[in-house]
Amino acid sequence: xSVYLTPDGKQMYFTSDRKDGYGGRDLWLSQSDNDGIWxxxxxxxxxxxxxxxxxxxxxxxxGQTLFFSSNNIKSVxxxxxxxxxxxxxxxxxxxxxxxxxxxxxxxxxxxxxxxxAETGYFSSSRAGGHGDMDIYHVELTCKxxxxxxxxxxxxxxxxxxxVQANITxxxxxxxxxxxxxxxxxxxxxxxxxxx
Numbered sequence: 001x002s003v004y005l006t007p008d009g010k011q012m013y014f015t016s017d018r019k020d021g022y023g024g025r026d027l028w029l030s031q032s033d034n035d036g037i038w039x040x041x042x043x044x045x046x047x048x049x050x051x052x053x054x055x056x057x058x059x060x061x062x063g064q065t066l067f068f069s070s071n072n073i074k075s076v077x078x079x080x081x082x083x084x085x086x087x088x089x090x091x092x093x094x095x096x097x098x099x100x101x102x103x104x105x106x107x108x109x110x111x112x113x114x115x116x117a118e119t120g121y122f123s124s125s126r127a128g129g130h131g132d133m134d135i136y137h138v139e140l141t142c143k144x145x146x147x148x149x150x151x152x153x154x155x156x157x158x159x160x161x162x163v164q165a166n167i168t169x170x171x172x173x174x175x176x177x178x179x180x181x182x183x184x185x186x187x188x189x190x191x192x193x194x195x
Contacts, residue, residue: 011032015056023050024050024051047084048066050072055109056069056110061113064085069111070082076189081103106124122138127180162185167189
């Protein structure tokens with residue numbers, strides 16, 4: 001299971017497939033008291049957990065953002081990175097898929113940020129890597145680059161099963177602007193293109 005311990009050592013976020021969850025692996029929280037004794041684990045609830053697998057919890061340095069990965073129906077590949085914001089009442093907001101460039105048609109998981117929150121690091125099985133899972137980094141300082149996001153699902157055969165496919169996108173002049181691959185397990189793909 002994945003475990004994230006907050007810098008103050010007081011909160012431990014972890015994954016577990018225990019029977020009283022929502023299905024698959026769920027995210028849980030245990031808190032330490034002043035004597036260092038860990039309390040009972042509490043499930044982060046159905047807003048965050050699904051019948052699919054949630055994994056790799058990470059809390060931002062300011063404690064206001066929960067990042068995690070899930071292979072739920074809102075993912076564009078296998079696992080995608082999602083985020084939730086801490087609300088004034090202590091609950092988490094609805095999870096939001098953080099999209100490209102972090103998420104791809106492959107598995108994207110174990111997202112963390114450096115101490116300045118200007119660089120993110122994560123593991124991905126995206127096309128073009130050097131093996132099954134590779135480590136990537138992304139600069140988070142440029143916030144407003146216009147783009148067009150195209151998502152889809154490729155199914156083939158008599159039973160309409162998900163397949164891996166290579167996708168080449170060309171502009172109106174016939175120039176290649178991107179090469180993409182759908183996820184072989186889910187058939188999902190994500191393309192980020194200029195507007």
